[in-house]
Amino acid sequence: xxxxxxxxxxxxxxxxxxxxxxxxxxxxxxxxxxxxxxxxxxxxxxxxxxxxxxxxxxxxxxxxxxxxxxxxxxxxxxxxxxxxxxxxxxxxxxxxxxxxxxxxxxxxxxxxxxxxxxxxxxxxxxxxxxxxxxxxxxxxxxxxxxxxxxxxxxxxxxxxxxxxxxxxxxxxxxxxxxxxxxxxxxxxxxxxxxxxxxxxxxxxxxxxxxxxxxxxxxxxxxxxxxxxxxxxxxxxxxxxxxxxxxxxxxxxxxxxxxxxxxxxxxxxxxxxxxxxxxxxxxxxxxxxxxxxxxxxxxxxxxxxxxxxxxxxxxxxxxxxxxxxxxxxxxxxxxxxxxxxxxxxxxxxxxxxxxxxxxxxxxxxxxxxxxxxxxxxxxxxxxxxxxxxxxxxxxxxxxxxxxxxxxxxxxxxxxxxxxxxxxxxxxxxxxxxxxxxxxxxxxxxxxxxxxxxxxxxxxxxxxxxxxxxxxxxxxxxxxxxxxxxxxxxxxxxxxxxxxxxxxxxxxxxxxxxx
Amino acid sequence: xxxxxxxxxxxxxxxxxxxxxxxxxxxxxxxxxxxxxxxxxxxxxxxxxxxxxxxxxxxxxxxxxxxxxxxxxxxxxxxxxxxxxxxxxxxxxxxxxxxxxxxxxxxxxxxxxxxxxxxxxxxxxxxxxxxxxxxxxxxxxxxxxxxxxxxxxxxxxxxxxxxxxxxxxxxxxxxxxxxxxxxxxxxxxxxxxxxxxxxxxxxxxxxxxxxxxxxxxxxxxxxxxxxxxxxxxxxxxxxxxxxxxxxxxxxxxxxxxxxxxxxxxxxxxxxxxxxxxxxxxxxxxxxxxxxxxxxxxxxxxxxxxxxxxxxxxxxxxxxxxxxxxxxxxxxxxxxxxxxxxxxxxxxxxxxxxxxxxxxxxxxxxxx
Numbered sequence: 091x092x093x094x095x096x097x098x099x100x101x102x103x104x105x106x107x108x109x110x111x112x113x114x115x116x117x118x119x120x121x122x123x124x125x126x127x128x129x130x131x132x133x134x135x136x137x138x139x140x141x142x143x144x145x146x147x148x149x150x151x152x153x154x155x156x157x158x159x160x161x162x163x164x165x166x167x168x169x170x171x172x173x174x175x176x177x178x179x180x181x182x183x184x185x186x187x188x189x190x191x192x193x194x195x196x197x198x199x200x201x202x203x204x205x206x207x208x209x210x211x212x213x214x215x216x217x218x219x220x221x222x223x224x225x226x227x228x229x230x231x232x233x234x235x236x237x238x239x240x241x242x243x244x245x246x247x248x249x250x251x252x253x254x255x256x257x258x259x260x261x262x263x264x265x266x267x268x269x270x271x272x273x274x275x276x277x278x279x280x281x282x283x284x285x286x287x288x289x290x291x292x293x294x295x296x297x298x299x300x301x302x303x304x305x306x307x308x309x310x311x312x313x314x315x316x317x318x319x320x321x322x323x324x325x326x327x328x329x330x331x332x333x334x335x336x337x338x339x340x341x342x343x344x345x346x347x348x349x350x351x352x353x354x355x356x357x358x359x360x361x362x363x364x365x366x367x368x369x370x371x372x373x374x375x376x377x378x379x380x381x382x383x384x385x386x387x388x389x390x391x392x393x394x395x396x397x398x399x400x401x402x403x404x405x406x407x408x409x410x411x412x413x414x415x416x417x418x419x420x421x422x423x424x425x426x427x428x429x430x431x432x433x434x435x436x437x438x439x440x441x442x443x444x445x446x447x448x449x450x451x452x453x454x455x456x457x458x459x460x461x462x463x464x465x466x467x468x469x470x471x472x473x474x475x476x477x478x479x480x481x482x483x484x485x486x487x488x489x490x491x492x493x494x495x496x497x498x499x500x501x502x503x504x505x506x507x508x509x510x511x512x513x514x515x516x517x518x519x520x521x522x523x524x525x526x527x528x529x530x531x532x533x534x535x536x537x538x539x540x541x542x543x544x545x546x547x548x549x550x551x552x553x554x555x556x557x558x559x560x561x562x563x564x565x566x567x568x569x570x571x572x573x574x575x576x577x578x579x580x581x582x583x584x585x586x587x588x589x590x591x592x593x594x595x596x597x598x599x600x601x602x603x
Numbered sequence: 604x605x606x607x608x609x610x611x612x613x614x615x616x617x618x619x620x621x622x623x624x625x626x627x628x629x630x631x632x633x634x635x636x637x638x639x640x641x642x643x644x645x646x647x648x649x650x651x652x653x654x655x656x657x658x659x660x661x662x663x664x665x666x667x668x669x670x671x672x673x674x675x676x677x678x679x680x681x682x683x684x685x686x687x688x689x690x691x692x693x694x695x696x697x698x699x700x701x702x703x704x705x706x707x708x709x710x711x712x713x714x715x716x717x718x719x720x721x722x723x724x725x726x727x728x729x730x731x732x733x734x735x736x737x738x739x740x741x742x743x744x745x746x747x748x749x750x751x752x753x754x755x756x757x758x759x760x761x762x763x764x765x766x767x768x769x770x771x772x773x774x775x776x777x778x779x780x781x782x783x784x785x786x787x788x789x790x791x792x793x794x795x796x797x798x799x800x801x802x803x804x805x806x807x808x809x810x811x812x813x814x815x816x817x818x819x820x821x822x823x824x825x826x827x828x829x830x831x832x833x834x835x836x837x838x839x840x841x842x843x844x845x846x847x848x849x850x851x852x853x854x855x856x857x858x859x860x861x862x863x864x865x866x867x868x869x870x871x872x873x874x875x876x877x878x879x880x881x882x883x884x885x886x887x888x889x890x891x892x893x894x895x896x897x898x899x900x901x902x903x904x905x906x907x908x909x910x911x912x913x914x915x916x917x918x919x920x921x922x923x924x925x926x927x928x929x930x931x932x933x934x935x936x937x938x939x940x941x942x943x944x945x946x947x948x949x950x951x952x953x954x955x956x957x958x959x960x961x962x963x964x965x966x967x968x969x970x
Contacts, residue, residue, distance in 0.1 A: 485928055
């Protein structure tokens, strides 16, 4: 069976067909306002050009920035109720306390604090009060809110209270959808609660989007399962995305890095994705992006998602070049207007693409305007570009070894065959790396919680974590014998006597079937 | 040092204070973010906080430091109720039979750089421009007041449930031991009021100007970042600091000993330091930097700060990972810490390093 990978980007919707480990074909279509018709035409094109029949497709994997964009643009987010189980603790900073005003207003800013929550060692802060929760349910009902986020203190360690609260609230609010923070985030209550609230506010949009994806597949004659990629390069079923849309945040850079790794066969590398306006530089280890450890802002809201560690610089194929000393490249770019504003296309603006064409390293448009600057000047400009890329690559380099740099994206013509001492590899299908990354997604399972080492050893705790993560991966659809540990980290908890350690462990496996 | 004294802390000052607090955390003390939000809300509700020089206080005035004790990781998950510190303060006042005239910050680094501002705003009390450490240290006896023979007790600890306990101990190390155990029962983190002191004692016991220093450091980092410059050069010239090493994290080794996160991290040189490598030793905070041949570059109580090579953002010991590109930045400690008493409390030997203290200026050929 074949697989189709789709990347729904801001400008283009790319589609690729994969035959096992082999890329058969890739196509590009413009992204449309309704998203669906762009996917439909992309699917139609890739099936037609490859001559492969719809019945031969075993699965479709979609990468989308739809939900990230909704948050960034404050669109299509539902009114949401945040319920925090914490009293008497945690009153000092209410939910959404550090959100920008406009996004807090978009989701309504409604919150309730209730008894409940756990201490770090599992003791209850206070017992759950069902009557209190029923009262809250009635107030939520009066506000006409259908999306509810529940966040209990130390729920990554013990999620029972969140489960119980959902049951009680659902009795009074049968039509509501619920997001439990323990299912999404890790320790750090404000960040985890933020993610849960954003997720709840996107549930309606995700239901519509998943429906649109299914409709697109159906109209292309596809009846195979559909998966959506999440930010760690692994797949979620369409049902899962309906419940957890926030997990798609930042899946774009992840897919491009994974795709670059796949297309070149390199497992440890720095990936340089050069677009029209900016260049994203990230690192891959074992074929997966290295994760950021600090908090990541999404639309101004602080989260602690598993995001790839990406360093962006304002350098792209459309970056504006100022050729007199001191030479500057970017940060301004003509972006997609290069076809009218770039000198190589008869416009008035000197861009990095002009320089590339002038130097003969790329062949499109008119090289004459750039050549008028003289070869010495063009080389001096290229040195500036090289320096920008070198600095970004050195920053993200993950190993002292001479690991390769993988250059992808439409603007990667700007990248030379060496960056400093590191060799550069440009895969043949560099322009559709994103969709390839979606097509090769794997299934993951993750554990992140505090383990007490009073009674068990560190090794036993890691083994417990591995088993728990493996079960999660199998439940999500991974082939049991393909599962391996992708990442593990343990940080002993500071400033406390006794031994406790926080273990983060992730396993991945191939999609079953 | 050209630090301009601050007279008031407004809501808009808290971002700088949190950034400066993260820097003086020297890798430990927890992320000041939660404390910053608490202070911003308290100032919004109760108005800005006045900052007083200790010389403005009467000799008989009562000054009470407040702080959080325990694991910052816990407090980032179980946020305070918000009244704990006021309860600790109130209980200590009741025990002493006297109202506080000013709040004091015991630790200028990490979470404890911001929490006292929130308490001062809510209590409508001024905060003294000073602290007890000039940085972050892991234990409560490690303050300049201990050197002057001042006692940490009576001390009050309070939790979110309304519990509070008073500790009276024979010395400050014993106070640390008792209080550390009580933090567990209180859920891993507690708010404390301790070292009650008169204006007279505070004038000789505290380190001066710390709030102004934090603010000024935060201001420098923020404005240099805004100008797309690494703040290191500006920090070096403004604070008489030293750029000790530039490198990439090669390895991080963490272990728990006695309830503290100990460990070390290897850096391989970049740029001018290419070819060299150094090791940073930490126990929550960075305590020792030495070259591959064992030659130290800086040691406690001098400040060792790890900053992101590109942005100058302070990096905590919990955040360090393989591949980070960093600058190791050193600052001379307050001269009080370099006395015999000071080194007994926080010198390299207290932390288990068999080294005689040598000032950072000597080690780096500046003196």
